[in-house]
Amino acid sequence: MKVLVPVKRVVDSNVKIRVAADGSGVDLANVKMSMNPFDEIALEEAIRLKEAQLAEEVLVVSIGAERSQETLRTALAMGADRALLIDTTDDVHADIEPLAVAKLLKAVIDDEQPQLVLAGKQAIDNDMNATGQMLAALLGWPQATFASALTLEDGTARVTREVDGGLQTIEVKLPAVVTVDLRLNEPRYASLPNLMKAKKKPVETKSAGELGVDVEPRLEILKTSEPQTRQTGEVVPDVDALFAKLQERKIV
Template identity: 55%
Template sequence: EKGAATEVVVVSIGVQQAQDTLRTAMAMGADRAILVLAEESPEPLAVAKVLKAIVAKEEPGMVILGKQAIDDDMNATGQMLAGLLGWGQGTFAGKVEVADGSVRVSREIDGGTEEVSLKLPAVITADLRLNEPRYASLPNIMKARKKPLETLNVADLGVDTTRRLTVVSVAEPAQRAAGVKVGSVADLVEKLRNEAKVI
């Protein structure tokens, strides 16, 4: 809408049902979509390799991803993609401004925010605060049905998606003991010294 992009292409890697998500993205304003079919949920490195192949085909000026996956919370795909492409990256982006062949990213860090400037093309991973997704109106949902959605197979891209990680075990954290109320500072100091042995 600001004229910074001439075309928005959305990509998903997964099963056939991911078409619904891509159609929703087109109803929100994307111009076209690409679905890469994969039998099982690929690992972050495999996703980054698939996206690298898509980038080579599409030649975008900027790639925007979520900051982490909802299934494994890995927070790795964007960084791996930037590394494979040799592009600059702005992670945890809360604000993005494009101008004169570069992009300024305000990113969230532990101490507050950090501003970085990157030459385009670049990879951006979006934080929750980057924007408020628009509502997909009924007319736009109808228009999205006519927008192009290309379907590819991982094999078509020549990408090795062999799993390299194995989940050895999953366990709940140990149960914590109930807290205790103390009547005075002296009681607190005594319990910290004699029971918890931290002072």
């Protein structure tokens, strides 16, 4: 069985985000970039399936600028077998919209014929949470989202999902699309020797044009701004004073 894992290059989760002075987006100058954390979890699960001899090959795919090769090489160092970069832009600030990403992934899947797609439930830069669902719809495959547990058996995937009311367990027939949540596993670190080896491994590159997909944006970002600064609280001496303040502000 072949497993395909899409991975995205995003601002490292430990970095404090800065908005560009002109409000056009996030300032990426001298900012550490890394693999989207949810994608790391999806990749870790794919590698574990291979180690359990439930999968023969793990293919990682990244979509964006050429610098996304760094993310792919990290994935190779973690244990992925092959890497594919779909080069869609020269601008590292450009973010390919979910529908275009889903169409590009479908084109790759039509060619590679994986039996399972493991993806992060969302990217931490835009929080769209849409690509996995759109991809399943385009493929006509069953989907299981927000997975916190996954087992494969007899051509089916048994997935425990995190929902508002607790946990829901479903079974879907393979091939399928599964998007993963935080509690599925703890991703491994890529060791330095493996990172050095990954630098020498080939990364296949294709363009959006080769795959016949139009990636022109349909959405326009009008403005990006910092969240409002939280106002300083006020200390009151007792409950009566608190109640008076609440009445004064017409809260009670």
